[in-house]
Structure formats: structure tokens, C-alpha cells
Amino acid sequence: MQETLTMKIGRIVLYVLLLLVFCGPFWGIAATAFNKGTVQPGQLVLWPQQPTFQHFVFAWVNVKAWLYLFNSLVVVIIGTALQTTVSALAAYALARKTFRGAGIVSLAILSTMMLPDEVIAIPLYLILHARLPVLDVSLYNSYAGMILPIVGWAFSVFLLTEFMKAIPRDLEDAARVDGASELQIFRLVVLPLVKPALGTTTIFGFLMIWDQYLLPLIAVDNRSLYTIPVILRSLRVDEIMQQNIFIAFTVIATIPCIVVYLLLQRHFNRGLMSGAVKG
């Protein structure tokens, strides 16, 4: 179909509009965070005048962005690592073994996809408060309390199981004949073959854990353990702060998601397409 000049201009106008609507606000907060002069609440600048890092430095040191960023990173890195490991181990059993009870276990895990985390917030809060059996410690007000509840994630178990099912049986048998142990087969044969799927579960796990709000809100009330999402609202509600500093803080809070997305982008679409991603 031949495109007329008006259509072409219309198309470009729409592109610009899309970028303005979906990226404009991000540009605005970044430009304002670098702007030397202070702005009124609700105002953003289009271009930083006398660009400066001073608001970032203040947000980092005096408002302790470093601490909340550290907390978020601890939760998200350990959380993603545990989530992926636990899911891969479970997926190995579900995909490569036939055993009595396999059906009921995978159905049980799959059914939690229908279970919004929000819905169990109240009982989960009481469970986090209670002392664990055997260990006799409470998870309340600890990193573990923010991490352990998200380690079990049906989406990543499900995705990895599907990928592991596709691996030819011969490869596993050959390794077994060579005397490889079960763990060696898992680590050296199966895991390398599902690397793309591991990439997908990692990026989605990272974003899902980074985005957690209600869980850290109910798992922790010690401010020095707050994660970035939780501290943001409480900074705005509880403290009077210069607008540029708050915006610089918001920019710091935005960077990790964007960086991870840009770095792992190619793993992203596959995950989106594998159906109902919970997030």
C-alpha cells in the first residue's frame, strides 16, 4: 500500500506522542533531578539548568538511598537466586522423573498461579510473626521474611518444567552410562540446555521481587530494613523534603529495573508469551 505524505506525517506525530506519554515522565524526573535550582512540588523541567549531582548526593547520603537500595538488592539478588534454584530442582523432578504423586504435586504447584499473593496477606502476616517449627525463630523483621515467601513461584517451576521435558532422553541415558550421578546430570546435562528459560525466569523473577510492595510492608516494620518501594511512600508521607531531592531519590529507585530490562531484554518476550505471567 502506497503511503501518502499526510499518512507519513500522521505516523511520525503518533510516534512522538507515544514517546512523550510513555517516556516523557521518565525524562522529566531525570532532568529535574539534575537541575540545580529547586522546583515547586509537581513541577518538572524539560532540560536541567546548571546540571549538578548535588541532589543525588543528598538523597544518597542524607536520605540514605544507599541503605534502602542495599536492602532491595539483598532481597532481590538472594530471592532471585533461591527462586531459580528451587524452581529448577523441582522442575527436574517433575519433567525427568516418573513417580507416584507427580501429578498431584504439579497440580498443587500450578494451582498457586491462581492465588494472588495479596489474598493471603493476613494469614501470611501472622505466619511470619509466629516462631518457625524446629528452628524456633520468627521471620518478622528480617530479610528472610521478605525473601522466603516469594521463593516458591509457580510460573518459573512451570516454565522450566516445560523446557526440561523437551530434552531428549538419550542425553541423560548416555551420561548415566558414563556413571554420572543424579546431581551431575542435573547440573551438567539438563541445566546448560535450559539456559534460555533460566534467563527468562531470572529476569521475571528479578522484576517481580523488585516490585514487591505488600510483602515487605507486612514483613518488616523496622525502617532500616525497608526496601526502595516501601520507603518511597513513607518518605513522601512522613518527611518534608525538597522536591528535587525526592525526585533524585525516585530516579535512583528507577534505575535498577531499567538497567536489568535493557540488559536482559532478549529473554523478555519469550516470558511474556509463555502465557499468564503473574506480576
Next chain:
Amino acid sequence: MGADSRRWQWIVPWLFLAPALVVFTWFKFVPVVKGLVMSFYKIKFTGADQWVGLANFQRMLSDTALHAATAHTFIYVISSTIAGGILSFAVALLLDKPATHIKIIRTAIFFPAVTSVAVLAEIWRIIFYPAAGGVVNSILGLFGAGPYGWMSDPNQALFTVILLQIWKSVPYNMVIFIAGLAGINRELYDAADVDGAGPWSKMWHVTIPGLIPAFSVVIMLSFIRGFRVFTEVYTTTGGGPSGRTSMIMTHIFTAGFERLDYGYAAAISFVLFAFTVLLTVAHVFIKNKIARF
């Protein structure tokens, strides 16, 4: 491998499953059961909890604030699903091209979909600041409109929060639609050309029918995420002004964590959970029906 090692083979899958079973049981299944049990009790901080039968559920029938929150949640879900669905479909059509600059635009407009909701909420509060100097109000001011109160205006707050939901979901759904478009058989378009079909006719008879699976995923995700909406609302309006943006989950949060009425909060949660299960089952049922055609 002797007979002895074979006798222990059955334990191997369970060893691999053990960590998952522990975390799923303790942090998913136990809370579900505990939540259901709590729904029938009045939870007390000293002494034993008191069995109240169906009282918590009966209370929901006369809780007008919950009814308002439910109505808000339905408005929120349905309007953001319809508006967000149509918009993301339109954006997908516009950006369904392999050119490099289009790919860059696609990557760039995806930012709201990957940024955490708490950050998006703060951005929303900044750009929808209710004074004449606020970003959106200044832009509208150029056209002689406003200034509006947005989230501070009881009549506009819900609308402004719905806009946030759409802003976050459009880029995400766009990717699903683009993948759906890639899956449509090109020959159908050629056949339509042979039949002399115009662009609208092709849209109606080829594109939209080919995207039914994508529409189904988009609508379902939007429904499942929408009914349990919490963070989007709690971090922007907190349910205000004067309760005009309260949602089922913010109502549960207030009942549970502010009034410490755990039994009642658990009962509402359980109804919300049952509703989500019903939605999912309905989705699977409808999907199978469509697949049979």
C-alpha cells in the same frame, strides 16, 4: 548400581522437590488454609479465638464501605481492561514493523511496564499535581482547560488511578498483541487482497479474528491483576479522598492491619480468592470453547 541403590531410587525426585515443597507449603498452602479457618473466627490477642460461624461473611453483606470498594474495583478493572485493551491493540498495529527505529521506540515505551509500581505511583503524583503548575495541568492549560484536582478531587481520583493502570499495562499488552500479529498467516491477507478487501475489511475479517487468543490473554491478565489491585491505589491515593478510590484489597488492608480485625479481613480475602479461581476456571472453559472452533 546394585539392587540396594535401586531400592532408594524412589526418593530421588522427592529430594529434588523438597525445597519447593517446603516453601510452597509454608508460604502458600498453609496461609490459604489458615485464612479460611480464620474467616470463621474472631481473632483475639489474649486468650483463645472465638468461633463465630458465618458472622464474618454475613457482615460483608451489610458493610457499605466494602460495597463501595467492590464497585470501585469493578469500575477500575472493567474500564482499564477496555480502554487499555483497545489502546494497546492500536499501539501494536502502529509499531508492528521490523524497522530498527520502531524497535527502539518499542523498547523505550516499555519503561512503565518494568518499573516498580511504587515508583510509577510517585511519578503519577508528580505529573498529576493538583495545582496549576503541575505538569499535566500546565499542558492542558495551553488548551485553556483545567486546572484539575486529579487525585485530590473526589470525582476525578478514580479516573486518575485508572489512567495509571492503563499507562503501565499498554506497553505490556502491546508486546502480546505484536506476537499475536506475527502469528497470523500471511496468506490470509493475500487471499483478502485477491478478493479486493479494503484495509477495514482486512482488519475485521483477518486481523481481529487472528488475535482472539491474544485478546483472551490480555483480558484475563487484566482481570486477574485488576481485582486484587492494591499497590497502585495504596501508594497513590491510599483509597482517598474520602474513600472514593477504595478497593477490595485496600479495604482488607485497613480492616486487617489498621483495625486488627483479622477474622473479617480473612473472610473478605477468601471471597476474593474464590472469585479469582472462578474467573480463571471460566477463562480456561471459554478458551477451550474457542479452540474447538
